[in-house]
Structure formats: structure tokens, C-alpha cells
Amino acid sequence: MFNSAFKCRVCDNNLSITIDFGLMPIANNLLEQNYEVVKSEYKFHMQTAVCNKCGCFQIVKVPDKNLMFNNTYTYFASQSKSMTHHFQILGDSIMKNFVKDESDYVLDLGSNDGIFLKNFVDNEIDHLGVDASENVVNNSKSKGINAICGFFNKNLCESIIKSKGKAKVIISTNTMHHIEKCHEVLEGMDLLLKDDGMIIIEDPYLPDMLKLGSFEQIYAEHNFIWCCSSYKTLFEKYSFFLNDVEHFSIHGGSMRYYFSRNKERSKSVDKYLALEKNIKVADDLTYENFKIKSEEVCNKLKNFLKEEKSKGKRICGYGATAKSSTLLNFAKIDGSLIECIYDSTPAKIGKITPGTHIPIKDASKFRFENFDYTILFAWNLKNEITAKEKKNGARTTWVEYVPEIKLTNAN
Numbered sequence: 001m002f003n004s005a006f007k008c009r010v011c012d013n014n015l016s017i018t019i020d021f022g023l024m025p026i027a028n029n030l031l032e033q034n035y036e037v038v039k040s041e042y043k044f045h046m047q048t049a050v051c052n053k054c055g056c057f058q059i060v061k062v063p064d065k066n067l068m069f070n071n072t073y074t075y076f077a078s079q080s081k082s083m084t085h086h087f088q089i090l091g092d093s094i095m096k097n098f099v100k101d102e103s104d105y106v107l108d109l110g111s112n113d114g115i116f117l118k119n120f121v122d123n124e125i126d127h128l129g130v131d132a133s134e135n136v137v138n139n140s141k142s143k144g145i146n147a148i149c150g151f152f153n154k155n156l157c158e159s160i161i162k163s164k165g166k167a168k169v170i171i172s173t174n175t176m177h178h179i180e181k182c183h184e185v186l187e188g189m190d191l192l193l194k195d196d197g198m199i200i201i202e203d204p205y206l207p208d209m210l211k212l213g214s215f216e217q218i219y220a221e222h223n224f225i226w227c228c229s230s231y232k233t234l235f236e237k238y239s240f241f242l243n244d245v246e247h248f249s250i251h252g253g254s255m256r257y258y259f260s261r262n263k264e265r266s267k268s269v270d271k272y273l274a275l276e277k278n279i280k281v282a283d284d285l286t287y288e289n290f291k292i293k294s295e296e297v298c299n300k301l302k303n304f305l306k307e308e309k310s311k312g313k314r315i316c317g318y319g320a321t322a323k324s325s326t327l328l329n330f331a332k333i334d335g336s337l338i339e340c341i342y343d344s345t346p347a348k349i350g351k352i353t354p355g356t357h358i359p360i361k362d363a364s365k366f367r368f369e370n371f372d373y374t375i376l377f378a379w380n381l382k383n384e385i386t387a388k389e390k391k392n393g394a395r396t397t398w399v400e401y402v403p404e405i406k407l408t409n410a411n
């Protein structure tokens, strides 16, 4: 550990670096199989820090946002039926509890391919999606969603207010942790939300990441891993108060946060704030232990792959996830150990993984290959994927690796 001049993006406190991951590519930046493209692949030095004051876990230097969010974004959230179902339940609850008045509309920050707003189209409820990646915005528009492409900030919110008025609900799922300039977002929300409105945020929860040793959640786009304490500090600077939280097991453990101008606070908020204090989310030492755990995960997986490969076994992966980019690059696992990775996303198929250059193949062909082992990189979607492939008659042994290696026969 060494001191640095970095400042916490939430509260401006001095930071010291806790984990150095070395050079990393942008996790969703899958490459064309082309020598020139591969040769000029962009990498950045990924180092993380935690703020000892507010508990905000962050990457200290983040690539330019235009390199990460553009017209070639490869993550399409609606690929997962279980996530679609998860957001349908949330959509129903918002329609029932918050959308009351003719002028009430819901704004989705990071609307992606419309996984959440589709529910509002289906129920003819006014909405607006905002996303920084043009190709996913276009995909959502083709489903009837009202969406615009842009970075969410004060200027954008001023123009939304002019054309549409203020929003009753601002929702942002799995997006806030992608946005380096978090104060710009809050400045926008401060303008855009109706006085009696609600902000709902959901993303991976820091204590879950620490518990699991699932360091894969950390990559260029995921430049924060938030918790109650850090979000509370950020939002209170703009007089938004944390009213309630709900915990979910998705994405290895996620938290949903409810903020408004109202100061009421549920018992759940107190419970999770106490938990965060107990497990010392704001202490550097916590991350030294986390780093050791993360290295163990990498070493165990790499040793397993080397051993099975030496016995002549065929090994592939399933889910060319952004998470797996951190794992593969940090552990230095490449095509010599994993032949290919299967994925159902059209924008990913035919490309190669960032940094490690493993070919990505069409998941609909997986069932015909009968690999000895399949590393489940989309371990967060285990039930959905393994059930689907069982039905397809795929024969393999699934390999999970967080927190331990676990083998399961596909049949």
C-alpha cells in the first residue's frame, strides 16, 4: 500500500491505493479478430481505493467515458429472462405505487435495450430512457421505447424539463456505478425530480463483493462499487435522503436504494449501515484481505485449468461477461487454457475477449460440442443458463469458481 494524491470522488477525502490490478482493457470492448485492432488495443492501469471517511470503493483513474460508452456497446440486458422478470416486478411496483398523476413519468438512467421501460410501453405509461450508447438506444427505440442518447448531467436535464417537465421517478439500475462524475448525475437529479418524487437506484453491493471475493465486479465501466454509507454521503450533499433499501441476490448480491426529499428512514437502512460498519467497508485492511481472497480464486481456477488441460480435457467458457474480463486478465488465462466462450448476444458473437483474445461463439451451438468442462463466467445467471442447456441436451461439467471451484454435471 502506498499513499497517493487521489481524492475520493464523493467527499474529496485523500485516498490510498488498496489493490493494483495492473494493465486492463475495457471489459465490454470486445475486439474484431483483426491483427491491427488487436495490436492497438487500449489498456489502462486499474488501481482501486476505498475512502476511509465515506466508504466509497472506486477505481482511481478511469478511461475516458467516450471510449467505454459509444455506438459499439456490447451489453444488452434483455438477453437474460431472469433479469427481464426481475425488472417486470419492479416496473409493476412503480406503476402501482408512484405513478398517480397524468403528468407523472418515469425516467430511466442507463435504459440500455429497454429491459425496464418495456413494461411502461406495454402499459402505455409515459417514460423516458437516457443512455450514453447509441446502439442500445436504437435497439430500445425499435421496441417502442421513448429514449435519447446522451450523458446524464445538468444540461441534459434542463432540456428534458423544457420538453417534458419534471420526473416523478428517476430510476437507475446497474448504471450509477458506471459513471465517474457522480456529482454531475446528482446535479441533474436535483433539477429533474419533482418535489414529491422518488429516486430508485440498484447495483452490486460492496459487502457482497467482499464476502464472495467476487473481485470480477471491478472493471473500467464498473468504476464504483457502492454501499449504503457511500451513497448516503453522496445523495445528502444534494438534500436527498436514503429512505429504504432492499437486498437481492442477483449479480452476486445487489442493493436497491430509495431516495427522496423526505427524511424518513426504515429499519433496513439502519441494519445495513450497521453491517457495513461491522465488516469495516471503509478500512484499507479489509481490502488487503479481499485482495488475498481474489488471488486465491484466480490461482485455484488457473491450477484447475492447467491440470485438466494437461490430461487432454477440452475446456470452454459460457457467458462472455464483462466480469470475466477482470478475472481472465488478472489471472492471465487465455486461449491456451480456454478454447472459446459461448454467448447468446449477437454483438459479441464472432469477436474475441478483451486482453486475452479468446474467441466468442454462438451459444446456440454449445449443445453440439460436448466440452469436458465449461467455465460458467455468467455465474450470476447459473439457474437460467444451466436449465436451458439441460433442456437442449448439452453434455458437459459446469465449473463455478467463486468463492471455490465447484463442479456440476450438466445432466
Ligand code: TMP
Residues within 6 Å of the ligand: 079, 080, 081, 318, 319, 320, 321, 322, 323, 342, 343, 344, 345, 348, 363, 377, 378, 379, 380, 381, 384, 385, 388
Ligand atoms: P452479465 O453476467 O454481465 O449479465 O452477462 C451475462 C452474459 O451471458 C451476457 O453476455 C449474455 C450471456 N448469456 C448467454 O449467453 N446465454 C444465456 O442464456 C444468458 C441468460 C446470458
Ligand code: ZN
Residues within 6 Å of the ligand: 008, 009, 010, 011, 012, 013, 051, 052, 053, 054, 055, 056
Ligand atoms: Zn469519500
